[in-house]
Amino acid sequence: MSHARKRQWVNPEDLPEPEPKTDLHPKNVMLWVWWDFEGIIYWELLRPNTTIDSKLHCQQLQNLKLLIQANRSERRKVRLLHDNAKPQTLKFTRQKLKELGWEVLLHPPYSPDLAPSDYHLFRFLRDHLVKKQFDDEAQLK
Template structure:
């Protein structure tokens, strides 16, 4: 507070219209297999999700070449349960690990990852998408394998 008669100094306010990004990430016992950011202009539709699954399939072939069976778990969001998505998963020869139909939460392993990610992101602000991507690459690369292993194995104890 200033003195009477003084002009108050301006205080910068956070931009209420800051750009938001959606992180889409797929991971297993060993770590992150594939991730991408969607900007706020891109809606996650079944078509977009199916394209992501194609890119994920390529990443699985590259990063996990010895994998002969892929089991995917995702929540029950519309793009994840759409006919197009189910057809894509069948085309890829993957299996779906069911998620509780009435669960209000993320899939359990996602909760493990996103809770930790959120605690590391608190108070961070990125100037652009590239800065956010760089931070995420570093975050994922520095996570030890045991972190991901625990997240997947938590499914067995719930």
């Protein structure tokens, strides 16, 4: 019995009003965000069931490079904080980063040490999205 049903007053011979269940498993969307101390540079919503592989990762790195050149042209050097999870450590990804000339600051995968995004980006997103609900992907964008 749900808490909502406990609060219903009914006569002994009556049944309580049925309470429709909310969607138990709302649709999740994966958001990839690339950011610096000035704010978000590039973001992308991945399609459901998208496999994150080295090809996708390299494509996003190329998109990021173009946006940095367009919007952060004063930047001479790019330092990328990366964990050592699979797509980021594959040979193709390492080659792409070398081609771009970016310095990679490693962060251990599944480390108990918090990355800066745990303090800054996630707090910003949480505060921005609090009590917001999106019915479809178009609203989310």
